[in-house]
Amino acid sequence: MNKISLIIKREYLSRVRKKSFIIMTLLGPILMAAIIIVPIFIGMTSHTKHTIMVLDETGWFQGKFKNNVDDNGLTFLKFTGLENAGKDSVKAGKYYALLYIAKPEGKMSPQPIIYAEKQPDINIKNYVSSTMEKEVEKTKLAEQGITPEQLKALKADITVTTININESGKEEKSSTELAMGLGYISSLIIYMFIFIYGVQVMRGVLEEKTSRIVEVIISSVKPFQLMMGKILGIALVCLTQVLLWIVLTTTIITVFKTAMPDKFNFSQTTQISKINTTSSNTTSAPKIQATSSDKQIGNDMLSSLFKVNYVLEISMFILFFLGGYLLYSALFAAIGAAVDNETDIQQFMLPITVPLIISIVAAQAVMQNPDGPLAFWLSIIPFTSPIIMMVRLPFNVPTEQIVLSLSLLVLGFIGTTWIAAKVYRTGILMYGKKVNYKELWKWIMYKG
């Protein structure tokens, strides 16, 4: 046992000290934090200050354009003069834009024009149209003799809230989108890590074989100890990386959260919902509704992101990740032992990569139907379960299925390790021989 720990230590330290490991470990969390933080900043930075002149020939909208609503940075000033004079001052760069509202003919709604040197951003257009729609609606409703209160009473406002009831009877507000996202990201990470670190195991074995140090080592330790030491040492390297990623990503997000608490206050959605309700029966409404409900989902997701059961999620992630890694890396080790050089790797890589690729492709379908037969079987079969179970997990998988899947995964990696050890033992001492599957089968069948 002492010798295995020596091997693990060497494998671990020699990799953790590498520059590439340090760079990856630091870069990963920055990228992940960026995925969460950047969208918030995008929403923030578009609010530059603009002054807009309003030439309102109808006179209906006087004082209706409020300054700096929702922190949008817009200032509206009344413009007295002719349309052309207004255009000239925009051209001269005095103002950002001129909002010209011509008097409509008859009962038509007024159609405003925004003159600006540059393409005005979408915020201005949305704010102007929603403000005007609100006013025109109000006027039209008044003409029909309907008060805003009556309208409010007529409105049907339906949002579906999903609540998960768990065994203890506790009810939790859930977010399907979040569940999908979280499941997909964790399965993607498992997929990536099995590949990256599985290949590292393979290269490590091949390096020992081609540098011919292997015979020196296996005269002091058993080939199985050397193989397991390598696999476990590299497992610790990836656990270190994953844990550092989780810790660093959380740290970065927490730092931003404390530095700018208002940007992370997800309950400020009332303003948007108001626009949503008041503008529902006009022509341009669907667009606004779409953008505002997108924001709503985004905010809900971000807020439930902090409510997820991270202890369960992370511990399951680590278990399935380790299981999947051990299962596949044993096979990768066998390949490294069977071949003589990198070019021969390809033919043996295919059968290993196929189940991995199938799982990541099937993950999409599983997300749509997380309790269907495809999802069930793929999350039970050891070769696909590490990836597929992570997709299903946020949709509350029954405990007995998780236990079954994990037990089969353990059996699976004991099986692959057993086979790999046989191939490894013969392969590492075999030089200059083109190996095929028939040959590998013979190695597996050798006794002793």
Added chain:
Amino acid sequence: MDIFVAKEVTKRYAAQTALNKVSINVPENSIYGLLGPNGAGKTTLIRIINQIIAPDEGELFLFGEKLQPKHTALIGYLPEERGLYKKMPVGEQALYLSQLKGVSRADALKKLKVLFEKFEIQDWWTKNVEELSKGMQQKVQFIVTIIHEPKLLIFDEPFSGFDPINATLIRDEILELRRKGATVIFSTHNMASVEELCDDIALINKSKKILEGKVTDIKKTYRSNSYELSYNGYSGNLLSLLPQGYTMLEESTVDHLLTAKIKLPIEESPNALLQLVLPHVEVHAFKEMLPSMNDIFIEKVNENRETKTVNPS
């Protein structure tokens, strides 16, 4: 006492038999040569002794005990195909390999310092292995083979890759280790070093042991009753002085001194030859021509091949 004994060891691979009932007895504190042509099964036997692979049949004993995993600490093995981790500092690597042999870190550090100085590679402690020349890497490998002071040392072609100076250094070190009580199993094709170093040998050919014994005994067994005679004072054909049955193997002249290599009939003694030539020549030197290990090796292996062709099995 025999430190290591192998009894009827057999190892089969799918297509061929690598070792066929091979038995060897390695006397304590000897240098034991394991000889044989390429592919004869030497490496298989060495790997079995190192417990890298297990035999299909047969038993092995070290110090009278059945060979078992704990014995790896008593054995030092320098394989023919040897290497080091290229991207690992020399010192760290030597420490790692020593610890795998069961030497404690502190102990290994102390011993390595001494050996690194002895082999004049102390300046390379922190360098990566890939920066070292092949000869220097071999020195590092040699050091880690002997670091745990094994009772049984196994060297597979230890001199390959060394220049003459370093080869002598290694040879002296091997002899020094033997003086200190170690037993050495030595596999090589280099017959000169066998003659120089080995006390005992086993010759393996086509998975079978075909010869074993003390080098001196073997040479006596294989002597051909041939003698080398250096003389002058006679310029005629020496063979004309001798009766039927004597054969001239070779004649040469160096600085007016003639040398003849003569094979005697089996029943004749060297004295008979001397009596025949003494009245005619002035004898300067006379000695028995013992066969070299090289000759014996070639003779035995060819003999083996001939029997094989006569009786194809």
